[in-house]
Amino acid sequence: MIMPPRLRKFALATHITLAVGWIGAVAGYIALDVAAATSQDAQTLRAAYLAMELIARYVIVPLAIASLLTGLVMSLGTRWGLFRHYWVLISLLLTITATVVLLVEMETISYFADIAADPKTSSDDLRALGSTLVHSVGGTVVLLVILVLNVYKPRGMTWYGWHKQNEQRKVSQP
Numbered sequence: 001m002i003m004p005p006r007l008r009k010f011a012l013a014t015h016i017t018l019a020v021g022w023i024g025a026v027a028g029y030i031a032l033d034v035a036a037a038t039s040q041d042a043q044t045l046r047a048a049y050l051a052m053e054l055i056a057r058y059v060i061v062p063l064a065i066a067s068l069l070t071g072l073v074m075s076l077g078t079r080w081g082l083f084r085h086y087w088v089l090i091s092l093l094l095t096i097t098a099t100v101v102l103l104v105e106m107e108t109i110s111y112f113a114d115i116a117a118d119p120k121t122s123s124d125d126l127r128a129l130g131s132t133l134v135h136s137v138g139g140t141v142v143l144l145v146i147l148v149l150n151v152y153k154p155r156g157m158t159w160y161g162w163h164k165q166n167e168q169r170k171v172s173q174p
């Protein structure tokens with residue numbers, strides 16, 4: 001079903017807010033992740049690991065799922081379709097991959113937070129915990145690739161897209 005213009009604008013504003021918000025939330029997370037990777041101060045480390053879990057669980061995961069769902073609405077509710085253009089298909093696959101990796105990574109983030117919350121954990125143990133920087137920085141690069149694809153919308157139709165376009169031409173010019 002194609003959305004009427006006003007609804008499409010509203011849906012697009014929602015999609016952009018959630019998807020670009022996801023990138024912003026990860027930027028905040030990276031600041032804590034860098035502190036977790038580099039700080040020697042036990043207080044800072046404890047605070048960073050606990051805050052990383054809160055941001056990831058209550059901000060980043062919901063924004064990731066909401067970006068995926070609103071992306072589906074934008075595709076299926078417009079002439080872009082879900083499988084017709086390579087840029088939409090690649091955005092879909094990259095967003096699904098980023099979301100799955102994030103959900104798996106939540107286990108590590110929760111594990112770090114549990115250890116940091118335990119008052120018996122020593123400063124040396126806290127310093128040895130490590131970070132999730134590879135995933136947070138790598139994830140940001142993937143999100144920026146999706147952002148650029150969505151803004152530039154490079155040409156390139158899938159076989160299915162060509163087929164659908166031809167079908168529609170035949171219907172409009174019998």
Ligand code: HEM
Pocket residue numbers: 008012015016019020022067068070071072074075078080088091092095143146147150151
């Ligand atoms: C991190 C994930 C995503 C980001 C950062 C993102 C970002 C954006 C942005 C900034 C726009 C506005 C571009 C413009 O019209 O000038 C947009 C539009 C769009 N996005 Fe996404 N997006 C994401 C995920 C997805 C996914 C997963 C899909 C498809 C399943 C999708 C489908 C679309 C479509 C079809 C439009 C065009 C809507 C229209 O022409 O009205 N997006 N996206």
